[in-house]
Amino acid sequence: MDVTLEQIGKWEEGSFLYLDTRGEAAYGHGHIDGAACYRKGEEPPPSFSGKKIVAYCTYGEESRKIAEGLQKQGYEAYNLKGGFREWLRQKGTGFSRQELERYDRQMILPQLGTSGQKRLKQSKALIVGAGGLGAPAALYLAGAGIGEIGIVDADAVSLSNLQRQVIHDTDGVGMNKALSAKRRLERLNDQIKVRAYQEFFSPENAEEIVRTYDFVIDASDNFETKFLLNDVCVLQRKAFCHAGILGFQGQAFTYVPGRGPCYRCIFEEIPRGGDVPNCSQVGVIGALAGIVGSVQALEAVKYLAGIGELLTGKLYVLDGLTMQSRIVGIPKKNEACRVCGRAADIRSVSENAAEYRRQPCAL
Numbered sequence: 001m002d003v004t005l006e007q008i009g010k011w012e013e014g015s016f017l018y019l020d021t022r023g024e025a026a027y028g029h030g031h032i033d034g035a036a037c038y039r040k041g042e043e044p045p046p047s048f049s050g051k052k053i054v055a056y057c058t059y060g061e062e063s064r065k066i067a068e069g070l071q072k073q074g075y076e077a078y079n080l081k082g083g084f085r086e087w088l089r090q091k092g093t094g095f096s097r098q099e100l101e102r103y104d105r106q107m108i109l110p111q112l113g114t115s116g117q118k119r120l121k122q123s124k125a126l127i128v129g130a131g132g133l134g135a136p137a138a139l140y141l142a143g144a145g146i147g148e149i150g151i152v153d154a155d156a157v158s159l160s161n162l163q164r165q166v167i168h169d170t171d172g173v174g175m176n177k178a179l180s181a182k183r184r185l186e187r188l189n190d191q192i193k194v195r196a197y198q199e200f201f202s203p204e205n206a207e208e209i210v211r212t213y214d215f216v217i218d219a220s221d222n223f224e225t226k227f228l229l230n231d232v233c234v235l236q237r238k239a240f241c242h243a244g245i246l247g248f249q250g251q252a253f254t255y256v257p258g259r260g261p262c263y264r265c266i267f268e269e270i271p272r273g274g275d276v277p278n279c280s281q282v283g284v285i286g287a288l289a290g291i292v293g294s295v296q297a298l299e300a301v302k303y304l305a306g307i308g309e310l311l312t313g314k315l316y317v318l319d320g321l322t323m324q325s326r327i328v329g330i331p332k333k334n335e336a337c338r339v340c341g342r343a344a345d346i347r348s349v350s351e352n353a354a355e356y357r358r359q360p361c362a363l
């Protein structure tokens with residue numbers, strides 16, 4: 001009943017055909033070359049008559065029953081030992097053996113498959129800020145095999161960062177954060193490229209830095225950078241995921257050009273004045289930064305692989321004290337928005353540079 005890839009390799013070419021029993025979604029995201037997509041209970045295609053049939057599923061367990069059923073109907077049917085996963089390991093195209101093993105647990109997901117993994121490999125993501133949000137986001141994106149990751153941060157790692165910025169370690173105290181993050185990511189995954197920008201994300205360099213990336217993660221900790229990042233992404237038509245955390249509260253949303261509002265549509269102006277917690281002195285729980293930064297990584301993976309539903313036109317809000325979360329719908333863009341509204345007056349971030357200048361911190 002069970003047959004191995006090695007045994008199939010000895011069969012005469014054209015004497016057998018593969019039957020993919022994992023369902024249409026999985027089939028659509030990658031299958032064995034020449035395999036037919038098979039729905040349970042239906043007859044195999046007419047082209048299968050007189051040929052050996054090799055049924056397969058993800059692991060080679062569920063398809064055994066289908067092969068048995070086909071045998072009862074008179075077909076010479078077999079079950080592929082180890083299933084699609086084993087085939088990927090041995091024959092998967094476009095990936096090295098190391099990559100196939102490294103990404104195995106996500107490539108077997110029907111929503112991602114080999115095609116989604118290829119898209120991730122060809123993608124470039126930029127993370128602005130290697131702090132509490134940027135740390136988990138960068139780790140998960142590197143783990144997922146995003147082909148190129150850029151990290152922007154001018155600050156140095158301090159001991160008080162380590163409570164939440166899990167990408168850095170005690171040995172890295174005093175080192176530039178972008179560099180410390182790069183060092184960690186390269187140890188995590190040597191199959192990807194990592195670029196460290198050891199500078200502040202500013203109106204002078206933002207356009208140049210963002211230009212080469214497909215998706216941007218706003219992991220910054222101040223409103224000036226958040227507005228700057230929003231404006232440059234909107235003007236360059238780049239998708240990005242915003243997130244913010246304060247105490248036990250976290251929020252995130254994703255901007256995709258032409259679909260829903262931008263960050264400025266929602267928050268309009270950079271908050272100014274003494275009451276606004278805009279400095280790094282406010283408290284935050286590390287695990288909450290971990291959750292919200294991971295939400296950003298998940299949004300990036302979905303966008304880059306072209307799967308799932310994004311937080312576009314939706315603000316995800318989480319209260320870490322009660323674990324209540326909700327999604328607030330903000331489906332429409334704000335026509336008065338200064339960067340994407342009808343009478344938008346921000347044409348370039350360098351022209352609008354004064355607005356993004358940080359106010360001196362009073363705390």
Ligand SMILES: [Zn+2]
Nearest residue numbers: 262265337340
């Ligand atoms: Zn807008």
